[in-house]
Amino acid sequence: MDAVTENLPVFIDGFLRTLSLLGIAGPGAFVIGTIVAAMRISPVAAFRSISTVYTELVRNTPLTLLLFGCAFVLPYLGVRLDFYVLAVIGLTVYTSPFVAEAIRSGVNGVALGQAEAARSLGLGFGQTLRFIVLPQAIRMVIPPLINVFIALTKNTSVAGGFFVIELFAAARTVIQFRGDAVIAILLGVAFFYLIVTIPLGIIAGRIEKKVAVLR
């Protein structure tokens, strides 16, 4: 246990790094994901196919490979950036198709009759989306979206394998000179992850239940 308390500053630093990865890559992925989702349901055929190809390719690439590409291949090709920035880019790109799919499934989940009713009342495209479809879709999108961000929190640990000193990498460095307390150190690190992921999960569950009652 003393291995954890002695090195608490290291863990806190790592935890803040993890949070900052989450705080930058999360909104970044949300923005890109929203654009991709909008393209995916747009009436323009080319947008739909471009976003489908993007989603399929990125979703089927392992995160390790993507971050490996960011950390080794991009510098090899002459990109000069900090490993932290490269990791943020990798995590953002990796998370964006999952955000897009969550949003799209939410919009798809709104019953067809809702939009039909709105249209038959004479509402236009913008009005239908603004007053009828989006208010319902957003509510349904939030739980899967939170799950995406929970996954992102856990995925930031992969960046620790590629020269970003976040929580996972902090655990590794501490273990190097406190090999006798491996279990305590790893459980301590697990605790830091859990204080982010479990509350988020509980919030997602709550909202999901609320939405289920409403529908």
Next chain:
Amino acid sequence: MSDSVLFDVPGPRAKRLSRIISIVAIVLVAAGLAWLITSLAAPRTTAAGAVQVGMFDASRWDIFLDVQVWRALGRGTLATLQMAGLGAVLALIIGILFSFGRTARSRWIRLPSTVVLEFLRGMPVLLMMLFVLLVFASGPYWAGVSALALYNGAIIGEILRAGIKSLPKGQGEAGLAIGLTPVATRMMIEFPQAFRQMLPIIIAQLVVLLKDTALAYIVSYPELLRVGVNNLSNFYGNRYFFSLFFVVLAIYLLLNLTLSFVARLVARRTGRKVVTDLKIPRRGIFAGTGTTP
């Protein structure tokens, strides 16, 4: 929901506009790709002033004529598939156990399994791998397999539980009514139906498992990425680094896309009723718009 409900059937002007936007978008994407390819193919000067050949020069790709390279890539792929295969089998077993534990009638089984499941779900797989590797000194293969099995087992357990919960109540009641024990009811009546119903989602989770085997790279398991990029570029020279990465990425995509395709196929077969119910009227009404996916 069909997007074509959201707006009127496009007239000639809207169609023309949509076509113009399409062409512009395709041109932009093509221009971006062309720029990427030409800048990759261009010779580059290092900081020291030496000129290197472009990324598509033959001298960067000639190792792929060597059978040994493909053998090594095959070994890496096999190592990846071995980890994924065993991990998947164990994950299914653990998932079944979790689904029973979470739906058990006794609180003494239900509560502990809920706590363990939440713990496993909230932890990064990589951290679990490191834990097993260091605490049990198991070697990277077993570290990877057990972490993947535990994590995905927890997820599959939740999927199966949702499947059991979504069954009509009468199924379980009927089982009990004909004199089956609660355990037999679960095993013979509820579970097979839940498994069938949730099969597409389970296969999708197995795709995640296959993807996550790449995490074992970080705990230095000699899987496809390590064998294909690190080892081979050390052996044949750094100038093959990009080509090897490219090929390894292609192999991964091929594996994952194939499995994803199977998942979609299974989803279409098991969920046929639901899908056709939704699709047929849409096709009928909006056949002319071309906006139905």
